[in-house]
Structure formats: structure tokens, C-alpha cells
Amino acid sequence: MEREQIETVKLIMLKNLKAFWNEHWLPISSLIVLVVSCQLFNWTHSGFLYLPMFVSGWLVVMFALKYKSENSIFPSKKSTKNMQQDTSYETYTVLRVYTNDPNFQEYMQNQEYFHSQHVQMENRVIDHNQDIESQIMFIRKxxxxxxYHLLMDRKNEMYFIGEYV
Structure with a gap:
């Protein structure tokens, strides 16, 4: 009974090894060629070995970069972009409007009036799970x-956040 189990385990391992070899034969062989040619170069210092070392090293690096970009342990720019969309973070333009007019909120829709005020702009990432007012620093002038703190999103829509006296 044990002999049959050992034989089935051996067959499964051989099958898995063959599948792995069929999928990864080129990077494995280029790594072997790289190691062997580097070792031969250390023994002989022959200039002929530069070509196999360069080609095999280039292949190893290309496959490493390919697997790095596909592997989720090493996230690429595209996967981090998708990850940011899944979170509650969003980039806004923060407008700090400084004025001496107490009626600013009544007239702020007027574009000429709005631009006549002292406005500071900055881009900031806002977490929607936290209090928005506490994420925007008040700078006294x-x-x-x-x-007045206003937020402008990517669609150029403005949101009133707070008034500070």
C-alpha cells in the first residue's frame, strides 16, 4: 500500500516538474548558462564568454522584469492605480479664499467677484472615511x-468645506 502511494506521489511530482519546465524552460536555461559562463570566465578569462554572459544575463533580467510586473507582490503602476480607485482616497484641489468681506458666500458664485479675492490653490489627497475639515490645514493670514475652504474635484465642481474667522 505504501509503495503505491509513493509511486503516485512520484508521478504527481514528475508531472508538476514537467509542467513547470515546459512553462519556464527559457529563463531556467539562461540562468544556468549565465552561472556556468561566469564560472568559466573566472577560470579562463576568455573574451569568448562575454557573449553568452551578456545574452543569458539579458534574458534573466527580462524575465525577472516580466514576472515582477505580473506578480501581485510587486505591484506595478497599473495595479496601484486600480487599488487607489478601490479605496476612499481621492485627489482634490483645495482652494483657500482669503477675504475681508463677510458676505463672501452670497457672492462667491460670481466669477469676477471670486477672482477678485485672494485665492491659494493646492492639490491634496482626501480620505472620505475621515473628517474632511481636519485634513485641510488652516493657514492664518x-x-x-x-x-474659506473650498474643494474642487476633477469635474470642476466646488464644495464648501468651512469658514474660519
């Missing part, structure tokens, strides 16, 4: 009585 003594020459202005009021500071």
Missing part, C-alpha cells in the same frame, strides 16, 4: 478677516 493676519491681513484678512475671513478664510
Amino acid at each position: 493676519p491681513e484678512f478677516a475671513f478664510c
Whole structure:
């Protein structure tokens, strides 16, 4: 009974090894050629071995970069971009409007009036799971009585966040 189990395990291992070899024969053989040619070069210092070392090294690096970009342990730019879309983070333009006018909220829809005020802009990543007001730093300017925080999203829609006196 044990002999049959050992034979089935051997067959499964051989089958898995053959499948692995069929899928990865080129990077494995290029790695072997690279190691052997480097060792031969250390013994002989023959210039003939530069070509196999260069070609096999180039293949090993290309396969390593290919597997790095496909593997989830090493995320590529595309996968991190998808990961950011799944989270609650979003990039906004923060507008800090400094004014001495207490009626700013009434007239802020007027574009000429809005641009006549002192406006500072910065891009900031906002986490929607936390309080938005606490994520935007208030910077006091003594020459202005009021500071208004507005958020502008990618669609150029503005959201009123807070008023500071």
C-alpha cells in the first residue's frame, strides 16, 4: 500500500516538474548558462564568454522584469492605480479664499467677484472615511478677516468645506 502511494506521489511530482519546465524552460536555461559562463570566465578569462554572459544575463533580467510586473507582490503602476480607485482616497484641489468681506458666500458664485479675492490653490489627497475639515490645514493670514475652504474635484465642481474667522 505504501509503495503505491509513493509511486503516485512520484508521478504527481514528475508531472508538476514537467509542467513547470515546459512553462519556464527559457529563463531556467539562461540562468544556468549565465552561472556556468561566469564560472568559466573566472577560470579562463576568455573574451569568448562575454557573449553568452551578456545574452543569458539579458534574458534573466527580462524575465525577472516580466514576472515582477505580473506578480501581485510587486505591484506595478497599473495595479496601484486600480487599488487607489478601490479605496476612499481621492485627489482634490483645495482652494483657500482669503477675504475681508463677510458676505463672501452670497457672492462667491460670481466669477469676477471670486477672482477678485485672494485665492491659494493646492492639490491634496482626501480620505472620505475621515473628517474632511481636519485634513485641510488652516493657514492664518493676519491681513484678512475671513478664510474659506473650498474643494474642487476633477469635474470642476466646488464644495464648501468651512469658514474660519
